[in-house]
Amino acid sequence: DAKTTQPPSMDCAEGRAANLPCNHSTISGNEYVYWYRQIHSQGPQYIIHGLKNNETNEMASLIITEDRKSSTLILPHATLRDTAVYYCIGMSQYALNFGKGTSLLVTP
Amino acid sequence: EAGVAQSPRYKIIEKRQSVAFWCNPISGHATLYWYQQILGQGPKLLIQFQNNGVVDDSQLPKDRFSAERLKGVDSTLKIQPAKLEDSAVYLCASSLDSAGRVYEQYFGPGTRLTVT
Numbered sequence: 338d339a340k341t342t343q344p345p346s347m348d349c350a351e352g353r354a355a356n357l358p359c360n361h362s363t364i365s366g367n368e369y370v371y372w373y374r375q376i377h378s379q380g381p382q383y384i385i386h387g388l389k390n391n392e393t394n395e396m397a398s399l400i401i402t403e404d405r406k407s408s409t410l411i412l413p414h415a416t417l418r419d420t421a422v423y424y425c426i427g428m429s430q431y432a433l434n435f436g437k438g439t440s441l442l443v444t445p
Numbered sequence: 446e447a448g449v450a451q452s453p454r455y456k457i458i459e460k461r462q463s464v465a466f467w468c469n470p471i472s473g474h475a476t477l478y479w480y481q482q483i484l485g486q487g488p489k490l491l492i493q494f495q496n497n498g499v500v501d502d503s504q505l506p507k508d509r510f511s512a513e514r515l516k517g518v519d520s521t522l523k524i525q526p527a528k529l530e531d532s533a534v535y536l537c538a539s540s541l542d543s544a545g546r547v548y549e550q551y552f553g554p555g556t557r558l559t560v561t
Contacts, residue, residue: 373550380449380536380552381488424487432478432501433550435487 341425346440349419355412357439359425362406370401371428372410373435374421381424381435384410415443447471449553451537457559463525466556470519470539476500477514478550479522480536488536494520527560534558 342360349355361370372384385392385399387408392399398411412419424438450469458464470477476495480488491510492502496517505512509528514520524531534555542548 380538380555381550382552383549386548422487432490432493433488434490435480437485437487 341427341436343423343425343436343439345437346442348442348444349412349415351417351443351445352414355415355419355441355443357410357412357423357425357441358407359410360407361425361427364405364427366405368427370399370405370408371426371433372397372399373424373426373433374419375424375438376418376421384423415441417443417445419443449537449539449551451535451553451556453556454554455557455559457561458527460529460560461526463523464527464558465521465523466535466537466558468520468522468537468553470537471541471551474539474541474551475517476540476542477520478538478540479512479520480538482534482536482555484533491522524558527558529560532558532560 340363369386369388371386373381374384375381384396385394387399387401401408420443422438422440424435426433452467456464478493479491481491482488491505492512493500494514497514510524512522534557536552536555538550538552540550
């Protein structure tokens with residue numbers, strides 16, 4: 338499984354886009370990039386995943402570079418409820434290996 | 446749709462005692478996972494079941510931890526005897542895919558264990 342690197346913390350103003358970067362330079366061709374988040378005192382919540390192409394759903398967009406060595410999770414209009422720890426995970430098949438993630442603080 | 450259920454939500458025990466956690470996954474989900482999350486860290490996989498068979502238990506401390514998933518539905522995780530370093534949140538998750546592939550995992554609220 339690919340090792341991922343994320344900044345430990347980020348701030349974002351409410352209503353602005355939150356762009357969370359992730360480096361996964363060792364990712365192999367069949368490994369997906371998954372993003373989960375964990376709000377305080379809750380279990381992790383799936384956000385989005387992708388392989389090569391950019392992906393969008395109702396929660397977020399995932400931009401993967403052409404060489405697949407990095408990706409960015411975009412929350413287009415961050416709200417206070419988006420304050421959480423965001424995990425970027427490179428994974429091929431089985432269970433998720435969480436790192437320490439990025440602690441995102443959305444401020445009023 | 447009901448989510449992943451876990452009980453108890455909180456448990457305080459003394460070291461060397463035993464404890465058990467229960468998980469009921471989302472109906473129809475073939476794969477069930479137990480994770481351990483120590484304060485300040487991301488969740489760490491302990492064991493993964495596909496139906497009632499074990500797919501991966503390489504990080505389960507088998508001298509003190511055990512888990513079962515009878516009939517391929519709900520599951521229990523047991524610690525006996527507990528150590529101070531077992532203080533953590535124990536998370537259960539399930540996913541639909543019967544082939545054991547990851548896709549979207551749904552997590553329960555967790556059980557917070559404190560060992561004194």
